[in-house]
Amino acid sequence: MSNSDYSTSVGSINLSNPLILASGILDENGYTMKRILTEGAAAAVTKSIGTDERNGYKPPIVAVDDPIFINAVGLPNPGINNVGEEIKIARESGKPIIGSIFGKDENEFINLAGKMEDYGVSAVELNLSCPHVKGFGSEIGGDPILVKKIVNGVKGSIKIPVWAKLSPNVTNLLDIANAASDSDALVLINTVRGMKIDIYSGKPVLSNRVGGLSGSSIKPVGIRCVYEVKSNLDIPVIGVGGIESGLDAVEYIMAGATAVQIGTAIWKYGRAVFTKVLTELNDFMDSEGYGKIEELRGIALK
Numbered sequence: 484m485s486n487s488d489y490s491t492s493v494g495s496i497n498l499s500n501p502l503i504l505a506s507g508i509l510d511e512n513g514y515t516m517k518r519i520l521t522e523g524a525a526a527a528v529t530k531s532i533g534t535d536e537r538n539g540y541k542p543p544i545v546a547v548d549d550p551i552f553i554n555a556v557g558l559p560n561p562g563i564n565n566v567g568e569e570i571k572i573a574r575e576s577g578k579p580i581i582g583s584i585f586g587k588d589e590n591e592f593i594n595l596a597g598k599m600e601d602y603g604v605s606a607v608e609l610n611l612s613c614p615h616v617k618g619f620g621s622e623i624g625g626d627p628i629l630v631k632k633i634v635n636g637v638k639g640s641i642k643i644p645v646w647a648k649l650s651p652n653v654t655n656l657l658d659i660a661n662a663a664s665d666s667d668a669l670v671l672i673n674t675v676r677g678m679k680i681d682i683y684s685g686k687p688v689l690s691n692r693v694g695g696l697s698g699s700s701i702k703p704v705g706i707r708c709v710y711e712v713k714s715n716l717d718i719p720v721i722g723v724g725g726i727e728s729g730l731d732a733v734e735y736i737m738a739g740a741t742a743v744q745i746g747t748a749i750w751k752y753g754r755a756v757f758t759k760v761l762t763e764l765n766d767f768m769d770s771e772g773y774g775k776i777e778e779l780r781g782i783a784l785k
């Protein structure tokens with residue numbers, strides 16, 4: 484590694500580098516989060532946690548045909564009262580842990596956020612964007628009035644920063660981003676609604692039929708969303724969607740992202756993906772003469 488400075492901060496949260504573990508991949512368990520944090524990630528977002536324990540959908544919950552990766556896991560999680568110990572273990576890493584939560588209305592979000600704050604997370608991430616669970620996620624995240632209510636309600640009820648994770652599956656992203664603009668950062672994007680049919684059985688592969696597309700095939704959608712929001716709003720944005728290499732991370736940062744999250748690439752490269760991305764980011768910065776992440780940020784917007 485060279486002398487490049489990778490440090491960045493999302494509002495008051497300082498990160499040693501711009502890479503964060505995305506919600507939903509190896510982050511339901513304190514030890515796996517801790518392990519990923521010792522292997523390069525600067526922070527980790529937990530699996531989205533709801534009020535009650537949920538089993539999620541029955542298999543098949545993923546349809547994979549590289550680079551296509553579609554999941555409909557159905558928000559399985561142990562429920563908010565059972566995650567305190569996992570967060571405690573993950574916090575032993577000394578790095579920021581972000582508590583992701585989902586609920587059906589403002590009151591549920593407020594209650595979940597308060598419990599996350601009590602568990603000692605550095606920020607909460609509001610999942611306003613899961614594309615495949617009825618009553619949660621996109622159904623809420625597509626309604627600007629509800630989004631504003633939830634974001635402002637949570638903001639007014641806790642002291643730690645609030646990140647709002649938005650969906651690309653909306654007609655007007657800027658309406659939703661504006662509605663969420665009292666949050667401390669926007670996280671763009673959750674998965675893109677998609678489907679896969681098994682042509683031999685003539686049936687949808689996923690038990691839920693519809694799922695969320697992630698991985699490299701959604702990167703251009705993520706870049707567009709970050710670019711569109713950063714062109715119109717002055718709010719920190721965390722980019723996520725299809726990041727597999729340091730060059731992918733550079734693209735998001737040039738579109739205006741302050742930091743990035745990595746999810747699906749872990750399936751392909753394992754935990755080592757964080758070191759891989761960081762090394763490639765370093766090589767790019769060295770060869771192109773950038774000394775700091777700051778120098779890359781938003782240059783495509785000018």
Ligand SMILES: Cc1cc2nc3c(=O)[nH]c(=O)nc-3n(C[C@H](O)[C@H](O)[C@H](O)COP(=O)(O)O)c2cc1C
Binds near residue numbers: 672697725
């Ligand atoms: C198996 C799986 C489970 C996921 N679970 C969640 C979740 O619980 N909450 C959430 O906000 N996003 C969830 N996501 C979405 C990711 O956090 C991320 O926004 C998306 O996959 C795009 O990034 P990627 O291409 O790096 O995976 C999940 C994604 C996958 C693949």
